[in-house]
Amino acid sequence: MQFVVNGQPRVADVEEDMPLLWVLRDELGVTGVKFGCGVAQCGACTVHVGGVPVRSCQMRAGDVNGDITTIEGLGTPEHLHHVQEAWIEHQVAQCGYCQSGQIMQAAALLTRTSNPSDAEIDAVMSANLCRCGTYPRIRAAVRSAAQKLRGA
Numbered sequence: 001m002q003f004v005v006n007g008q009p010r011v012a013d014v015e016e017d018m019p020l021l022w023v024l025r026d027e028l029g030v031t032g033v034k035f036g037c038g039v040a041q042c043g044a045c046t047v048h049v050g051g052v053p054v055r056s057c058q059m060r061a062g063d064v065n066g067d068i069t070t071i072e073g074l075g076t077p078e079h080l081h082h083v084q085e086a087w088i089e090h091q092v093a094q095c096g097y098c099q100s101g102q103i104m105q106a107a108a109l110l111t112r113t114s115n116p117s118d119a120e121i122d123a124v125m126s127a128n129l130c131r132c133g134t135y136p137r138i139r140a141a142v143r144s145a146a147q148k149l150r151g152a
Helices: 020-027 082-089 099-112 118-125 135-149
Strands: 002-005 008-011 046-049 052-055
Touching: 020 046, 046 099, 052 099, 082 099, 082 135, 099 118, 099 135, 118 135
Parallel strands: none
Antiparallel strands: 002 008, 046 052
């Protein structure tokens, strides 16, 4: 199967029903996407497919319709995405395991809504679980990233 992952054409010899998570991690070596629960409830495996956040643990490889962006493709070490910068600025991560999914969810939110309210942030981000409970810092980082993206 052919995919475009983080802007690069990639080929994987996999069955159509293989979860995208395992295609990315095991077949293509893209390990920023994490396994959390396996049932699309925690959000650790969130990636963008065609610009839309999806739970890669439940998306079949054969159902991928669009380019795939993972945390590795969101920014570069030289030019971090505004959400990644805000995560560092607000010291969001504790254990860090959920953070790639959190960041991908936040980036998708800010692509759709340039000035989300706290209620909008909470509604979207509540779908991604953080066992460490860094939700106040997540909200502050999303607000900060939104402000940077608006150029304020």
